[in-house]
Amino acid sequence: xxxxxxxxxxxxxxLLDATRRAAAEALATLDERAVVPPAPKPRDPEPLPEQGRxxxxxxxxxxxxxxxxxSASAGPRYLGFVTGGATPAALAGDWLTAAHDQNSNSxxxxxxxxxxxxxxxxxxxxxxxxxxxxxxxxxxxxxxNTTGLAIAREWLGERLGVSPAEEGAAALGPVRVxxxxxxxxxxxxxxxxxxxxxxxxxxxxxxxxxxxxxxxxDRALADTPGPAVxxxxxxxxxxxxxxxxxxxxxxxxxxDFWLHTDAAFGAFAALSPDHAHLxxxxxxxxxxCVDLHKWxxxxxxxxxxxxxxxxxxxxxxxxxxxxxxxxxxxPDLVHLTxxxxxxxxxxxxxxxxxxxxxxxHREIVERNIAGARALGAALEEDPAFTxxxxxxxxxxxxxxADDPDPAxxxxxxxxxxxxxxVTPTVHGGTAxxxxxxxxxxxxxxxxxxxxxxxxxxxxxxx
Numbered sequence: 001x002x003x004x005x006x007x008x009x010x011x012x013x014x015l016l017d018a019t020r021r022a023a024a025e026a027l028a029t030l031d032e033r034a035v036v037p038p039a040p041k042p043r044d045p046e047p048l049p050e051q052g053r054x055x056x057x058x059x060x061x062x063x064x065x066x067x068x069x070x071s072a073s074a075g076p077r078y079l080g081f082v083t084g085g086a087t088p089a090a091l092a093g094d095w096l097t098a099a100h101d102q103n104s105n106s107x108x109x110x111x112x113x114x115x116x117x118x119x120x121x122x123x124x125x126x127x128x129x130x131x132x133x134x135x136x137x138x139x140x141x142x143x144x145n146t147t148g149l150a151i152a153r154e155w156l157g158e159r160l161g162v163s164p165a166e167e168g169a170a171a172l173g174p175v176r177v178x179x180x181x182x183x184x185x186x187x188x189x190x191x192x193x194x195x196x197x198x199x200x201x202x203x204x205x206x207x208x209x210x211x212x213x214x215x216x217x218d219r220a221l222a223d224t225p226g227p228a229v230x231x232x233x234x235x236x237x238x239x240x241x242x243x244x245x246x247x248x249x250x251x252x253x254x255x256d257f258w259l260h261t262d263a264a265f266g267a268f269a270a271l272s273p274d275h276a277h278l279x280x281x282x283x284x285x286x287x288x289c290v291d292l293h294k295w296x297x298x299x300x301x302x303x304x305x306x307x308x309x310x311x312x313x314x315x316x317x318x319x320x321x322x323x324x325x326x327x328x329x330x331p332d333l334v335h336l337t338x339x340x341x342x343x344x345x346x347x348x349x350x351x352x353x354x355x356x357x358x359x360x361h362r363e364i365v366e367r368n369i370a371g372a373r374a375l376g377a378a379l380e381e382d383p384a385f386t387x388x389x390x391x392x393x394x395x396x397x398x399x400x401a402d403d404p405d406p407a408x409x410x411x412x413x414x415x416x417x418x419x420x421x422v423t424p425t426v427h428g429g430t431a432x433x434x435x436x437x438x439x440x441x442x443x444x445x446x447x448x449x450x451x452x453x454x455x456x457x458x459x460x461x462x
Contacts, residue, residue, distance in 0.1 A: 004054050015055045022059060026067065030075035030441070034418040037069055071421065076441035077450055080423035082237070082265050082395070084297035085439045086348070093351030094299045097344045105334035105342040106324065113333055116346035122353050123304055126361070127267045127290065128276075129283050133306040134313075136336045137345045141264040141291035144305040146189040147313070147337055148287030149177075152229045152258040153193055154312040155286070159227040159256065165316045169194030176224045179231035180205045180212025180243060183262055186231055210241035210389075214248060221255040228257045234279055235266020238397050238427045238434065239389035242266060245281030261285040264303075265438060268295040269393060271362040272369065278393070295365060295394075297440045298348040310336070368394045368437035371447045375435055378451040384458035388427045397425065399432035400458065406431045412457050419453035 001009075008015060043065075052058075072078060074085045086094065104112025120135040138144050153172070157164045162171040169175075177190060177200050187197045204216040212232070221228060232243040248259060261282060267290045269275040270282070282288060288306040292298050307313055314327055318335045327335055334340055353361070376391035379398050386404075388397040400408060406424070409431055413422055422433045435450070 004052050008055050015059075018056065018059060022063060027074065030072050033072045033075070035072045035075065035077050035421045036417040037071065038418075040069055073421075074439075074441075076439050076443065076446040077420045078439065079435040079437060079450065080421040082291075082294045082436040082438050084294050085441055086299045087297045087352045087356065087440050089355030090296075090298040090348040090352040093348035096351075097347045100344065100347075102344040103341055104344045104346070105332060105340065107332050112344050112346075115344070115350060116333065119346040119350045119353065120304060123290070123292075123349070124306065126271065126353075126358060127263075127282060127288075128270045128279065129288070129306060132308050133283070133288070134310045135304050135306040136333055137342070137349075138303050138305055138337050138339070139301040139345075140293065140303045141183070141262070141289055142185040142188060143338070144264075144289035144291065144303045145183070145185050145260070145262055146192055147305045147317075148260045148289055148307060149186070149189045149195075149229065149231075150193055150316050150338075151287055151307050151309055151313045152260055153195060154316050155258045155309065156227055156229065158312065163315070164194075174225075175199045175229070176201050176220075177229045177231060178203050178217060178220050178224070178257075179233070180217070181210040181233055181236050181238075181241070182231050183233075183237060183264070186262070210236040210239050212243045212248070214244055214251070217248065218251055218255065221251065221257060226256070228255075230257045230259050232259060232261045232285070233266070234261050234263035234282060235269070235393065238395070238425055240266065240393040240395045241389075242269075242278045242392075245279075245284060249281055249284035258286045259284065260287045260289075262289045264289055264291040265294040266393070268361075268365050271358065271365045274366075275369065275393060292349055295368075295438045296349060296352065296361065297364065297438070298345075298352060302345045302349060305337075364440045365394075368439070368442060371442050371444065372396050372435070372437045374444060374447045375437075375451055378447070379454065382455055382458070384455065384462065388430060388432045394437040396435040396437075397427055397432055398435075399430055400461075402462065404431050408461055409433055411461055412454070415457035415460060416450075416453040420450035 073083055102112040104116055107113055116137055124133055138147060153164050156172055164171055175195050180203050187200050190199055191197050203220050204213050205211055206213050232245055232248055234242050267279055269278040286308050290304050292302040293300045314331045314335045317337055318327055324334050333342055372394045373391050376387060376396045379385040380387050384401055385398050386401045388399055422435045425432050425434045
């Protein structure tokens with residue numbers, strides 16, 4: 001064994017303790033650190049060491065060279081994208097995931113698969129899905145949407161008497177995928193799956209909304225030759241608008257379509273009694289996307305996909321090799337997603353669900369919703385700002401009241417980046433900014449701090 005590697009093995013407990021101290025210090029200083037540090041002058045990459053100096057040296061180099069440049073994305077005022085943090089239990093689970101280093105795809109070493117199936121069962125219950133849905137962990141919402149649409153592609157083939165998994169997507173002929181306000185990952189998935197971005201057909205939405213117009217969807221389906229795919233939204237990115245899932249499902253007796261619902265973070269509305277109606281009808285979906293490194297607050301990367309047609313899922317993703325488990329009635333996870341290598345992502349989710357239960361995660365969801373409403377109210381009262389949409393759940397979509405051009409919004413965003421991070425958007429043709437609340441640490445004090453920074457920066461820009 002390499003001498004440096006052997007020395008690190010001999011003192012592994014000390015190295016892990018040093019790493020623990022570094023992690024604890026980073027998390028303890030989240031409140032004082034800039035949410036997004038100022039961009040430093042570019043550095044030339046260092047050359048690969050010919051001979052290493054061990055983990056202590058690497059840790060010191062990381063803390064000097066890279067840690068000061070990292071954003072405080074684990075913290076309470078990182079409101080860009082839709083980014084959760086990592087609850088204490090989720091962090092513990094993720095550390096143990098690395099320590100045990102399982103490839104949980106095979107029944108030859110079944111504990112990982114059993115743990116994942118138990119966790120999926122908890123999540124299914126959390127989101128109000130029936131036992132008809134089976135689920136598997138994937139890396140994020142994009143891969144979850146891709147997996148769901150891959151199963152939908154095979155369903156189209158089933159309806160047409162062909163198998164795209166065997167014959168290729170061309171065997172389907174022209175395909176129509178209908179959606180009101182699809183996430184950008186839907187077009188990416190269609191490109192990846194060989195269906196093409198041009199197969200995505202935008203259906204009119206309700207006036208002033210991002211929710212699809214069910215009557216317009218009905219007409220679009222009537223104009224579609226053969227079966228189609230409908231991508232519904234349970235929480236759009238800009239305004240957290242929800243399609244009327246029961247109304248869409250009610251079209252099924254007259255229209256032939258697969259219903260895929262992108263509920264990346266909107267599914268968590270089911271945890272709140274006051275907002276559960278928004279996710280009503282989710283169980284009617286043929287496939288569902290939920291992103292867990294958003295509102296479940298587990299570390300990147302983690303998501304889950306659900307489907308009613310595991311048989312079609314296995315037909316798409318089956319992988320034949322002597323060292324892989326059989327398909328059977330309960331196929332190994334290797335046969336259910338694009339990934340052959342599949343880290344035990346479920347462990348972090350298992351830990352946080354086991355530690356805090358439904359009630360603990362409901363409290364996070366409801367506190368975040370209250371935070372978004374408080375920020376929305378603060379900005380609405382300020383003449384410098386205009387809300388681009390009502391605060392329906394956990395996202396505040398806003399812009400400058402005077403001359404909201406992208407350059408001024410960029411200046412505003414950069415001016416507040418030490419205190420709060422928000423991301424740019426365009427809604428209804430108007431450039432704006434989004435503040436998305438999903439971090440378990442965020443409190444009303446953070447909302448006040450973010451609002452104060454935005455108000456101050458708006459006046460400086462003016």
